[in-house]
Amino acid sequence: MTILNKEKILEQAKIFVDEGKFDKAIREYEKITLADPADLRVKLRIAELYTKRKQINDAIRLYREVAHSYTADGFLLKAVTVYKNILRLNPSLIEVNEELAGLYEKMGLTHDAVRQFDILASTLDMKGMTDKVIDIRKKIVALNPEDGTARVRLAETFQRDGRMEEAIDQYEDYAARLDRSGADKRKLADVYEKILAHRPKNYDLMRKLIAIYEELSDHKKALKWLEDGKEMTERDPGLLKLAAAIYTSQHQVETARAKYMLLADIENQSGHQDKALDAYFEILVLLPDEEDRLERRVEEIRPGAMAEMVERAAVRRKELEEQEERRQIEEETEKTQKAAAEQAEEERADAKRAQRAAKKQVAAAPQKAPAKAGPDRGRADSAYNLGIAYRKMGLARESEAEFKKALDIYNACVSAGIADEEAKRRIAEMEAGISGAAVPPAEVKPEAGVENKSEAKAKVETPNKAEKEKKKISFV
Numbered sequence: 001m002t003i004l005n006k007e008k009i010l011e012q013a014k015i016f017v018d019e020g021k022f023d024k025a026i027r028e029y030e031k032i033t034l035a036d037p038a039d040l041r042v043k044l045r046i047a048e049l050y051t052k053r054k055q056i057n058d059a060i061r062l063y064r065e066v067a068h069s070y071t072a073d074g075f076l077l078k079a080v081t082v083y084k085n086i087l088r089l090n091p092s093l094i095e096v097n098e099e100l101a102g103l104y105e106k107m108g109l110t111h112d113a114v115r116q117f118d119i120l121a122s123t124l125d126m127k128g129m130t131d132k133v134i135d136i137r138k139k140i141v142a143l144n145p146e147d148g149t150a151r152v153r154l155a156e157t158f159q160r161d162g163r164m165e166e167a168i169d170q171y172e173d174y175a176a177r178l179d180r181s182g183a184d185k186r187k188l189a190d191v192y193e194k195i196l197a198h199r200p201k202n203y204d205l206m207r208k209l210i211a212i213y214e215e216l217s218d219h220k221k222a223l224k225w226l227e228d229g230k231e232m233t234e235r236d237p238g239l240l241k242l243a244a245a246i247y248t249s250q251h252q253v254e255t256a257r258a259k260y261m262l263l264a265d266i267e268n269q270s271g272h273q274d275k276a277l278d279a280y281f282e283i284l285v286l287l288p289d290e291e292d293r294l295e296r297r298v299e300e301i302r303p304g305a306m307a308e309m310v311e312r313a314a315v316r317r318k319e320l321e322e323q324e325e326r327r328q329i330e331e332e333t334e335k336t337q338k339a340a341a342e343q344a345e346e347e348r349a350d351a352k353r354a355q356r357a358a359k360k361q362v363a364a365a366p367q368k369a370p371a372k373a374g375p376d377r378g379r380a381d382s383a384y385n386l387g388i389a390y391r392k393m394g395l396a397r398e399s400e401a402e403f404k405k406a407l408d409i410y411n412a413c414v415s416a417g418i419a420d421e422e423a424k425r426r427i428a429e430m431e432a433g434i435s436g437a438a439v440p441p442a443e444v445k446p447e448a449g450v451e452n453k454s455e456a457k458a459k460v461e462t463p464n465k466a467e468k469e470k471k472k473i474s475f476v
Helices: 006-018 022-035 040-052 056-072 076-089 094-106 110-126 130-143 148-160 164-181 185-196 203-215 219-228 237-249 253-269 273-286 288-301 305-364 377-392 396-415 421-435 453-461 465-475
Strands: none
Touching: 006 022, 022 040, 040 056, 040 076, 056 076, 056 094, 076 094, 094 110, 110 130, 110 148, 130 148, 148 164, 148 185, 164 185, 185 203, 203 219, 203 237, 219 237, 237 253, 237 273, 253 273, 253 288, 273 288, 273 305, 288 305, 377 396, 377 421, 396 421
């Protein structure tokens, strides 16, 4: 008997995997599985390599072997993980979906089980396996009996299979649960309609449906079922009165009159004379011209009642007219307010659109470069005066630096055309001082009243008192 060195085989298989030689790696792993079929981890590695080699059927076969082993050993969570891997490779595998759903059920994970069974039922339905679909749908209902959607789907499957009684049983059970829970009335009405479509003589259910539609103020639906159940309606004073009132609200006066006449006859025959008179009263409110035709009937029930009834009917008509006027005013006001609100909303929307358009226009427009600031004459004067001060203090380097700064700004002023004679004089003075040359004398014209050149020279060399004070201040 050959003894395998499992660690060496695993190491060699890993090398083959890293090199992309999956077929050789598989052969190495298979050496282990042949010697030890219970080594599920190696089988999983082989299945992964089959997947990489696109050998999907081989991968699924191995995965299923591992999943069955995990299930048998009680490692249900591990089995679930493996089944999920299989369904990633082929989601339509019926047996795998069913096995996974059964695992969820066994683990008590009802929500997951129902979801998986639902996927299975849809798959079976597409394959036309109706009997199997019904079994799965029944299982879903058993797992979650309060799930109305599950019951409806089971009922619809029964319907498609022609098993109407079983379908109706499911609808009725669902309706009973909805009724007890006080849930969505509209949903309950939908279920009642499904039942009545196949059991039209279920008048108790029809009464419940009509009551729901009246509660929902859906008079048209209520009237539809009153007419569908005409045989029931014409024997039931309450339903007959409701039908007459709905026809009245829809301005179908002649039909309403016929219903009230029938109601009056039924009430009179039943010994309910007051209720019969109430029905005749409603006719008079609708049709005052009916007074002559109704007088004999009314007087037979209660002599002298007609005059009082006519008077009350006139008052009632006036009240109804006033109510209608108020309703129309309220309706018109509501329309006006709604139109104003819509207009205001549209104006706000227009303003926002215009604002967005303006922003886009600004963003799209070429941006102008910011205007460059002109030369600052004040900074030039400050630098010049500081240079003078440094020169007096014997700080030649600092003085020269300030003069250079002032000179640059003064020259910029000349280029910009904003330099005066004083700036030009300072430029000449600083250029001479920075280069080490003597400051050139300014050219001075003889002044009026000066008789000789010596006096003129004295005037040039001796600045006036105001100029001295100005420079003194600048040096400070």
